[in-house]
Structure formats: C-alpha cells, structure tokens
Amino acid sequence: MNKAAVAHPASGGEQDGLPVPRRHWALAAIWIAVTMAVLDSSIANIALPTISAELGASPSSAVWVVNAYQIAIAMLLLSMASLGERVGYRRVYLSGVAVFACAFLGCALAGSLTALAIARFIQGFGSAAIMAMNGALIRHTYPREGLARGIGYNALVVAISSAAGPSVAAGLLAIATWRWLFAVNLPLAIVSIAIGIRALPEARGGATRFDLPSALLNAVTFACVFMIGSDMAHATASLRTAGFAALGTMTGVILVRRGRRDENPLIPLDLIARPALRLSYLSSITAFAAQMIVLVTLPFRFQTGLGLSHVEIGLLITPLAVGTAIAAPIAGRLAGRPSSGPLAGIGMFVVALAFLSIALLPASAGLIPCAVALAIGGMGFGLFQTPNNRIMLTMAPQRRSGAAAGMLATMRIVGQTCGAIVAAAILRIDGTNGALPLFVASTFALVASVFAGARSQVSRMRLED
Structure with missing residues (x-):
C-alpha cells in the first residue's frame, strides 16, 4: 500500500x-x-x-x-x-x-x-x-x-x-x-x-x-429477550421464561430511565424520537422478519413437500440473495436522487408480491417459477435495504454515527429474531408443507412497505419545510 x-x-x-x-x-x-x-x-x-x-x-x-x-x-x-x-x-x-x-x-x-x-x-x-x-x-x-x-x-x-x-x-x-x-x-x-x-x-x-452500568443493563435486557424468543421458538415456555420476562422488563425500564438523563444515551432515544428514523427502524424490523420467516420455513416445505435434498434446497434459495446482490448497487445509485423517496416502499411491495406468488403457485408449477419469484423478491429487498439503511445512517447527527450504525444492526437482529419466533409458531400450528408462512411473510413485507412509504412522506415534508 x-x-x-x-x-x-x-x-x-x-x-x-x-x-x-x-x-x-x-x-x-x-x-x-x-x-x-x-x-x-x-x-x-x-x-x-x-x-x-x-x-x-x-x-x-x-x-x-x-x-x-x-x-x-x-x-x-x-x-x-x-x-x-x-x-x-x-x-x-x-x-x-x-x-x-x-x-x-x-x-x-x-x-x-x-x-x-x-x-x-x-x-x-x-x-x-x-x-x-x-x-x-x-x-x-x-x-x-x-x-x-x-x-x-x-x-x-x-x-x-x-x-x-x-x-x-x-x-x-x-x-x-x-x-x-x-x-x-x-x-x-x-x-x-x-x-x-x-x-x-x-x-x-x-x-x-x-456508561458501563447502562451497558450491563442493556446486556441483561437483550439476553433476556433472546432467551424468551428461544423458549417460544422451541415451544419450551415455562416459569423460567416468565423469570426472563420479569428480569428483562425491569432492566429495560431502568435502562430507558437512565437514557432520558443522558445527552448520548446507550439506547439512542434521541434518534428514536425522530419520526423518519423511527419509521425506518420499524420498516427494517418487519422487512427482516419477513425475510427470516421465508428462510426458516421454505426449506421445510421443499424437503417435505417436494423431497429435495439439502444441496438442492440451498441452490433453490440462493436466487433470493443473488437478486439482492443485483439490485443493491443499483439502489445505491438511485438512493441519492431527490426522486428516490418511494424506492424502499416499492421494493418491499415487490417482496410482498413475490412471497404471495410463491404461496399461490400450484404444486405442478415446478421449481423454476419459485426460483424466479425468489430472485424478484431478492431484488425488491435490495431496492429497499440500501435507501432505508442510508436514512438510518445519514439522518442521525454526524457525532452519533456510532449509535446510528448500532441501531441499524440491532434492528436487523431484532427483526430476524421476531421472524424466527413467528416461523417456529407457524410450523407448530400449520405443519411444514402449508403456504401459511408465505402469506404471513407477505403480510410482514407489506407492513414494511407501508412504514417505508410513510417514512418517505415524512422525509419529503421535512425537506419542503
């Protein structure tokens, strides 16, 4: 170098x-x-x-x-x-x-x-x-x-x-x-x-x-949330789960109260208070939840319903990531333009339609239409993720870049955890061969689209003001 x-x-x-x-x-x-x-x-x-x-x-x-x-x-x-x-x-x-x-x-x-x-x-x-x-x-x-x-x-x-x-x-x-x-x-x-x-x-x-005390409180709170999610996902909810809920609630409340007195709180309440950022966080959670529901449940559907091997399942799901890889840099070039506001909402609407189309595909349709729908869904996710991430990073003050990046990653983890819990619940209720997970994932994607569209409207009004 x-x-x-x-x-x-x-x-x-x-x-x-x-x-x-x-x-x-x-x-x-x-x-x-x-x-x-x-x-x-x-x-x-x-x-x-x-x-x-x-x-x-x-x-x-x-x-x-x-x-x-x-x-x-x-x-x-x-x-x-x-x-x-x-x-x-x-x-x-x-x-x-x-x-x-x-x-x-x-x-x-x-x-x-x-x-x-x-x-x-x-x-x-x-x-x-x-x-x-x-x-x-x-x-x-x-x-x-x-x-x-x-x-x-x-x-x-x-x-x-x-x-x-x-x-x-x-x-x-x-x-x-x-x-x-x-x-x-x-x-x-x-x-x-x-x-x-x-x-x-x-x-x-x-x-x-x-703030070391807040860091410890944060660690306990999120550990409790994860353990509750794990118990729910594996259908092992018990008194232990209730104990985690009580402890996590207590530490979370104390953490938020401490944050209200801090200029740079560990839980970035100052960022959450901004409407555009709050809507971006909500759209990120619901978008990643939709993606995780599909990633968790679709392999079961392919294996039990179509008898595919693990290698075949991996190849069939790959177009979802490939579609994102194709669309993400394109979205990056479009996201900086004034007319790009609705891009994230449109992207998640495409994802919702892609997941819905897979749910409605007849068994005789074969694998190619499913792979194509997953690729289109991946492209929609790429169109959503880049502009949404840009908002989460750039609408925070420069001095809060670390908090903004931390929230971006945290929303992804929270969304994936929620998606895994919902997926596990659906698999217990509907079995492994039904289309219910795809309908639910499509609904989550549509909600993410609504949040992203509302955020776009808030951002536009802010620019006009």
Missing part, C-alpha cells in the same frame, strides 16, 4: 470521506471483515449436523453453537456502538476483528460442545463490534454525495457472501473436517487488520464517557 495515501488520517469526522486510494484500502478492510462475519454465520449453520455427530451431542444441544453466538451479538451491539463513539470507530472495529480471529482458533481447537459454544460466545463479541461499527466506518469513508452508492456496495458484499456461504461450507466439508470451516477464516482476519490499521478513518462520535 502506498504510505503517502494513508499518512494523513481523517480528522474526527470533519473531513468529507477519505481520499482515493486510501478510501479503496479502507473499503477492502471493511468488506473483508464483513465477508468473514457473514460466511461464518452461514457455514456454522450448515456444519451443525456434522459437529453434533463428531462431538457426540444431540441436535438440540448443538443449536447452542448458533444461539451462543447470537446472544452475544444481541447483548453487545448497542454497547459497542456507544464505545466506538467514545474511543473511536476504527479502534473498536479492529479490536472486534482481532477477537473474532482468536475465537476462530478456539472454535477450531474445541474438544467438546461446551468449549465450542464458549468460543462462539466470545466470537459474538467480535462480531458485535464489526456489525456495530460497519455503518459508521462506511459513513466516514465515503464522501456525502457517494454514501448511498457505498451502502449499496456494502449490501452487495453481504448478499454475495450470504449466497456463497452454503456452497463454501459444502465444499470445505467435502475435503476437510468441520474445524477447517473456522480455521480458514484466520488469514482473512489478519489481512483485514493489517490493512485497517493503516487505512480506516480515525473518526469518533461525541460521547465523552462510556
């Missing part, structure tokens, strides 16, 4: 993006880490049956390899966002990548399911830092006029990584043990850190302190 290109760091967010070629190096560091995180989620899910068999664990116990990771992310996302505003986005991001890399080694060397779950929990710490800082770093890397395009390219990287995940996992498992699924990511982490140290912007937000 050219030393001259990285000799002068961004000055605390005052500079409008990074100069070229430093900008390109910074994006390389960001996208390598994002690719690593997305691939890790995909390959861990694919490897669960193999891990369960080799470590002598039951399938229900093996799920904790995924749950431990998700709980850690949910607990720490907003705390990492707040920490980034205090000590700097680059420092938190690179620390997260380093923790992620060390945890990869722990996963690869784990000799029991407990050790693997602990390593995955620690890995969730690193992933939370990466996810919480990703949007803030993108915002400080791109100039303002190119930010929408940058968000679109970031969504493209995520979509390609998601689409490639099952194939990468299947290929590695065909030639090596499951441990290599984790070890193979170590070189990527090292490269991301080496580039990021020299190229990432050194911006930070306006926070003057890190």
Whole structure:
C-alpha cells in the first residue's frame, strides 16, 4: 500500500470521506471483515449436523453453537456502538476483528460442545463490534454525495457472501473436517487488520464517557429477550421464561430511565424520537422478519413437500440473495436522487408480491417459477435495504454515527429474531408443507412497505419545510 495515501488520517469526522486510494484500502478492510462475519454465520449453520455427530451431542444441544453466538451479538451491539463513539470507530472495529480471529482458533481447537459454544460466545463479541461499527466506518469513508452508492456496495458484499456461504461450507466439508470451516477464516482476519490499521478513518462520535452500568443493563435486557424468543421458538415456555420476562422488563425500564438523563444515551432515544428514523427502524424490523420467516420455513416445505435434498434446497434459495446482490448497487445509485423517496416502499411491495406468488403457485408449477419469484423478491429487498439503511445512517447527527450504525444492526437482529419466533409458531400450528408462512411473510413485507412509504412522506415534508 502506498504510505503517502494513508499518512494523513481523517480528522474526527470533519473531513468529507477519505481520499482515493486510501478510501479503496479502507473499503477492502471493511468488506473483508464483513465477508468473514457473514460466511461464518452461514457455514456454522450448515456444519451443525456434522459437529453434533463428531462431538457426540444431540441436535438440540448443538443449536447452542448458533444461539451462543447470537446472544452475544444481541447483548453487545448497542454497547459497542456507544464505545466506538467514545474511543473511536476504527479502534473498536479492529479490536472486534482481532477477537473474532482468536475465537476462530478456539472454535477450531474445541474438544467438546461446551468449549465450542464458549468460543462462539466470545466470537459474538467480535462480531458485535464489526456489525456495530460497519455503518459508521462506511459513513466516514465515503464522501456525502457517494454514501448511498457505498451502502449499496456494502449490501452487495453481504448478499454475495450470504449466497456463497452454503456452497463454501459444502465444499470445505467435502475435503476437510468441520474445524477447517473456522480455521480458514484466520488469514482473512489478519489481512483485514493489517490493512485497517493503516487505512480506516480515525473518526469518533461525541460521547465523552462510556456508561458501563447502562451497558450491563442493556446486556441483561437483550439476553433476556433472546432467551424468551428461544423458549417460544422451541415451544419450551415455562416459569423460567416468565423469570426472563420479569428480569428483562425491569432492566429495560431502568435502562430507558437512565437514557432520558443522558445527552448520548446507550439506547439512542434521541434518534428514536425522530419520526423518519423511527419509521425506518420499524420498516427494517418487519422487512427482516419477513425475510427470516421465508428462510426458516421454505426449506421445510421443499424437503417435505417436494423431497429435495439439502444441496438442492440451498441452490433453490440462493436466487433470493443473488437478486439482492443485483439490485443493491443499483439502489445505491438511485438512493441519492431527490426522486428516490418511494424506492424502499416499492421494493418491499415487490417482496410482498413475490412471497404471495410463491404461496399461490400450484404444486405442478415446478421449481423454476419459485426460483424466479425468489430472485424478484431478492431484488425488491435490495431496492429497499440500501435507501432505508442510508436514512438510518445519514439522518442521525454526524457525532452519533456510532449509535446510528448500532441501531441499524440491532434492528436487523431484532427483526430476524421476531421472524424466527413467528416461523417456529407457524410450523407448530400449520405443519411444514402449508403456504401459511408465505402469506404471513407477505403480510410482514407489506407492513414494511407501508412504514417505508410513510417514512418517505415524512422525509419529503421535512425537506419542503
């Protein structure tokens, strides 16, 4: 890398993006880490049956390899966002990548399911830092006029990584043990850190302190929410679930009360109070819930109704991610234009129609119409995600970039968790071969479209004023 290109760091967010070629190096560091995180989620899910068999664990116990990771992310996302505003986005991001890399080694060397779950929990710490800082770093890397395009390219990287995940996992498992699924990511982490140290912007937000009590309250609250969701999804609700609900409610109330007295609260009440941002958060939750309902239930429908193999199911669902990868950069180019306001709402309306069409397809229609509908739905999601993410990042003050990025990632996790809970409930009620999940997912997508359309109207009125 050219030393001259990285000799002068961004000055605390005052500079409008990074100069070229430093900008390109910074994006390389960001996208390598994002690719690593997305691939890790995909390959861990694919490897669960193999891990369960080799470590002598039951399938229900093996799920904790995924749950431990998700709980850690949910607990720490907003705390990492707040920490980034205090000590700097680059420092938190690179620390997260380093923790992620060390945890990869722990996963690869784990000799029991407990050790693997602990390593995955620690890995969730690193992933939370990466996810919480990703949007803030993108915002400080791109100039303002190119930010929408940058968000679109970031969504493209995520979509390609998601689409490639099952194939990468299947290929590695065909030639090596499951441990290599984790070890193979170590070189990527090292490269991301080496580039990021020299190229990432050194911006930070306006926070003057890190509120440790609020961070602890936040961790307990989100851990309780996740455990309640897990119990509901697995139909194991009990007195323990009620205890989690009581504890989570108490810590959540205390956390909100503390936030009302803070200028830069860990729970960003100042951002939630803005109508356009609030509607964007709601549209993000419902959009990701719709997507997750389909991703969870459609494989069951394909397997029980059509008798497809796991490989065939993976290939059939891939067009959803491919469609997003195609549309996201296009949406990035359109999102910065004054006429692009309705783009997100139109995108989710397309998603709703795509899911509805799959639900109405007769069994004799074959697989191609379903694959085409999923690709169209993916394109609609790409048209939605880029402009919606742009609003969530840019309508927050520059000094609150970390909080804005943290909320963006948190809304995604909340939406996915809600979608998984709804999907599990539908599967218990309607079985694995019905079309009810697709009708429900279509409804969620339509609600997301309404929220996005309302947000577009609010934003337009604000510009007129």
